[in-house]
Amino acid sequence: MRAALFVTCLVDLFRPSVGFAAVRLLERLGAEVVVPPEQTCCGQPAYNNGDFENARAIARQVIAAFAGYDHVVVPSGSCAGMLVKHYPELFRDEPETLAAAQNLAARTRELSAFLAEHTGDRVADAHFAGKVAMHDSCSARRELGVHAAPRTLLDAVGAERIELKDAEVCCGFGGTFCVKYPDISTRMVSDKAAAVIASGADVLVSGDLGCLMNIAGRLKRMGSPVRIYHLAELLAGMTDAPDIGTGDKT
């Protein structure tokens, strides 16, 4: 089995360890992992700011770069949602590209959904003892309907799973929203951080680095000891490394 990894721009730039965790998990399944070099970003910054022309150009680039792979795996619900739901929407009026976009959409999975689909509960030889809260990104939850998969996987590594209060409420990241409307975003992420702290979790995970950077940023500012990882890092047994927002020297 060959799986092409869509790294996502945030993982590429800010937290490569998530990419390597994803590779490790996929290889553990026996997959050969390919990372097509022509990828940059899924195009959401352009798309969500109304620049559909650049969004289409970037989408075309992604469609071409990932042509021919049986499986395209994305360690982000948000970017997977872009490929699966929004690329076809972007090419509604271009039949030829639309077919290619739909084809890509059919082959694309968010990482945890892919893992759960292919391993059931035999996900990992990693083991994690600790209280873990799972934050679902809005796109994973609502665009892709990914909700059970990450929980199955967390159970499989033995984590004590905790649900957050108001789990279905957005964390306030929203791509460029968080810098365009910082006051509102701050309020939203403060509510989310408060829910994380109140949950008593030792570790917060999510399938989306955007949400995680936002929530981690707030938790660290508040001085919270909760550690924050991408779900893939926890599943791959990489939680000995510093968590999001912590360096070698902190």
Next chain:
Amino acid sequence: MKPTSHAFSDNARRALNDATLQQALAKAGVGFVDKRRAALSELPEFDALREAGRAIKDHTLANLDHYLLRFEQQLVTSGGQLHWADTPDEACAAVLDICRKAGARMVAKGKSMVGEEIAVNDALEAAGLEVVETDLGEYIIQVAHEPPSHIIAPAVHKTRAQIARLFEDLHHQPGLTRPLETVPQIVDEARQVLREKFLAADVGITGANFLIAETGSTVIVTNEGNGDLSATLPRVHIVLASIEKVVPNLEDASVLLRLLARSATGQEITSYTTFFTGPRRRADADGPEQFHVVLVDNGRSRMLGGAFHEMLRCIRCGACLNHCPVYSAVGGHAYGWVYPGPMGAVLTPLMVGLDEGRPLPNASTLCGRCEEVCPMSIPLPKLLRELRRQEFARGLHPPRSRWALAAWAFFARRPQLYRWATRLGTRLLNRLSGGRGRFRSLPFAQAWTTARDLPAPQGDTFMAQWQRRKQP
């Protein structure tokens, strides 16, 4: 009402710093959400109902001209009169004309969002008429001289203590000054004042939740029964309605009523659901002598068949407001016009113009919770994004964000260059972070770092590290 949607950011900041408002919002939000959840859990066929509701609206909108004409026919047959109004001004003129001909001095008004949209109160007052809002929430904001902040709970931004104070100041006269501490006491107080007004009013104005083509009837739902009094006691009854309110028949209306009550307040059915068909007939014990319907377009027919067509399915239940994290944080006034929340962020730019309403579609994380709860399955995030597209196409973005986006896209479309530039950037940032893993502040990222630390890049990009791993 002069819109202040362009100042959304400032409005929002003020709202976030208003402790009393925050107290009111926190209480209201949770209530609506919990009640709707409970109501839905008792109705397993909600999704089927939702599908049926959507089908009814889609069918009606596809044949809107037919059903509107049919409605007019039936209305006239039952003795009512129809007034078509393209614009808010035309609608107000029609209302004024009816009032003048009736020699009216006082108008009792039930809640009507279309009334807010066309600013009918201002028009009536400018013409020297006294207008009294009879819905408790509307009455509260009328005497407080404020616009509504929610489409079904107009005074939801006020705390009980604020309302009690307002009433004490206003009604301070012998016989009416009693302690106002509990909700029933407040309601009682309003009731006493309003009852006299009902009896004195010459004209009653109400809104309409639905218009029924088959019978020429209009339908309103209220929880206070005030709409019925506004409609039946005065000599003349005027219904303000917009064109998308029409449905083919009573059965269709009942499907939508079930969806509306559950989505809006979590009720199975609203306390009072009233059907009005024509003026008082000879055998009737009461009712108005004249029955008028003012049918307002105000840009809606332009939405038909276009990118915003689906917005016309909206039944004004308010569920999207109640479940919106942005609305819950800043309340309705920040949106700066009549309609707030996700539905308002779509409608406002369409009705007052994109130049004025520009911030609203942007002030959303597109989290999709509104679409998820909307009983009419309106794809609100998609419509917000479409407004952003139009805004971008018209070059309305502030230059700085436009420039940043263009620069980013330039690199994102050139993988080689992107690789090189991002490597440079991430390594630089990593070095700047000094191994602390995050920044407490960064000059160009203050919007982020004012309240949050910014996690620093781990080091080299994934792509560069992957390259090395492949070619050892």
